[in-house]
Amino acid sequence: MGRWEPNAEQRFLVAAIELFKEVGFEGTTVAAIAQRAGLTARTFFRYFTDKREVLFKGSEQLQQTMVDALAQAPADASAIDAVAAALATAGEFFTAERRPYARVRHAVIAANPELHERELIKLATLSVALADALRLRGVQEPDASLVAEAGIAVFRVAFGQWIADAEERAYGEIVNEALVRLRTLASL
Template sequence: MGRWEPDAESRFRAAALELFGKIGYEQTTVAAIAERAGLTARTFFRYFADKREVLFNGTERLQQTMVDALTQAPAEASAIEAIAAALKCAGDFFDDELRPFSRLRSTVIEANAELRERELIKMATLTAALAQALRERGVVEPDASLAAEAGIAVFRIAFGQWVDESEQRGYGEIVEELLARMKALTAGA
C-alpha cells in the first residue's frame, strides 16, 4: 500500500457497512474493515475515532446546516416555519445516491442497542441545537423546545420513510407531506 490512498474515507465506509451487514456490527473489527478496504488500521483512525463513527460521521455537519437554515429563515417566520426551513435543507444531505448507505446504516443501528442509544443522543443534540437557535431568534420557552421536538419528530419519521425499501419519493417530498399533515393535525387542536 502506498502512503496516499485515494478516497480512503469512502473505502472504509463501504468496507465497514459491508462487514456490518454480513457478520454484524459487534463481530466487525477495525482491522477487518481496514483489510477489506485495502488500507491499514492506522489509516482508519485518521478518519474515524472508532467503528461507530463510520455510521455517525457527518452528524455535526448536518446539525450545522440545519441550524444555519433555521437562523436564515425570514425574521417574520414562525417557530414552526423556521423549523420547516431546517428540515427542508436536510434534504441536501439525503439524496438518492446516499439512500443505499442510509438504508443499511439504519438496519445496522436498529440491530444494536449501543448504536440505537447513540442515535437517540444524536437526535437529542440536534433538538437542543434547534431549540437554542429558536431562542436566539426570540422564541420563548416552552415554545422553542416544543417546536424543536416537533421538528425532530418530523425529521425521524421522514427519514424512516425515506430509507424504507419500498419508498421512491425523495426526502424533501416526504418532509413536505409530513409538515402538511402536522399542520392539519394541529389545526384541529
C-alpha cells in the same frame, strides 16, 4: 501505504457498511474494514475513533447545516417555518445515492441497543440545538422547545419513511408532506 489516500474516508465508509451488511456489526473488525477498503487500520484511525464512529460520522455536520438554515430563514418566518427550512436542508445529506447506505445503517443501529441509544442522544442534541437557534431568533420558551421537538418528531417519522424498503420518493418530498400533515392533524 502512503500517508494521503484519495477518498480514504469514503472508501472506509463503503467498506464498513458492506461488511456490517454481510457479517453484522459485531462481527466486523477494523482490520477487515481496512482490508476491504484496500487501506491500513492505521489509516482508518486517522479518520475514525472506532467502527461505531463510521455510523455517526457526519452527524455534527448535519446538525450545523440544519442550525444554519434555521438561522438564515427570513426574519419574518414563523418558528415552525424556520424549522421547516432546517428540515428541508437535511436533504443535502439524504440523497438518492445515500439511501442504500442509510438503510443498512438503520438496520445495524436498530439491532444494537448501544448504537440505538447513541442515535437517540444525537437526536436529543439536535433538538436542543434547534431550540437554541430559535431562541437566537427571538422565539421565547416554551415555544422554542415545543417547535424544535415537533420538528424532530417530523424528522424522525420522515426519515423512517425515506429508508423504508418500498419507498421511492425523495426525502425532501417526504419531510415536507410529513410537516404539512402534522400541521393539519394539530388543527383537528
